Amino acid sequence: MEAFTVLVDELAGRGVAAGQMFGKPTLKNADGKALACLFGGSVAFRLVAGTAEHARALGLAGAELFDPSGKGRAMKDWVLVPGAHRAHFVEFATAALDRLA
Template sequence: MKRNEEPTPEAQAEYERIGEEMASVGVARGKMFTSQALLLNGKAIACLMGSSMAFKLGRENLELERALSLDGAVLFDPSGMGRPFKDWAEVPQSGMEEWAGLAEAALAAKLAE
C-alpha cells in the first residue's frame, strides 16, 4: 500500500465519522507517522494511511486474526520497508465497513493493557 498517498474522500469521511463517534470516550485525533491518527491518552490506536486504516489490536488476538482475514488486509508496515508491526492490521478501503468495529476493538485492546 502506498505510504504517501492521499486518502480518498470516502476514506477521509469514514475516519472523521469514527473519530467523532469515539470522542465521547476520550479518543482524540492527532498524528502518527505523519498520518492522521486516533489517540487514547496520547497513544495511537488507529491511523489513516492513504486510503487504508490501520488498527492496533494486540498480538495473538482474535480481532487481529479477524482483521487480517479481510481481503487485502496485511500487518501494518508504516515504513514500507518490510518491518511490520505484529500487533497492527492495515485494512484497505475495500474493508471500510469493518473499520468502526476494528476501531472499537483497538480501543478495547488499549483499555485492557
C-alpha cells in the first residue's frame, strides 16, 4: 500500500525503519519495537488503550481492535484503521512512535 510507504518516508528522520511482524510489513522504532503494521488494506497502530489517540482511531468508521489471528484475541493497545482513513495514518503513526519513546 502506497500510504504505508509514505509512513516509512515521513518517519525515517525519527529513526523509524521498515521491518516485519506477523509476516507483514511493519514500522519499527530505533529500538526495534513495532508501532504500525500493514494488514490487508488497513494499518494497525499501537496507540495504547485509554489514550485520546486510541479512542479517536476507534471512532473512525470501520476501525476496530487489531486481531491478527482472527480468533477473537484482539490486542487491546492496537487499532486497525481502514485504508479509507489514510489521511490519519501519519498522525497515528507519530502518536504510536511518541508512546514508545
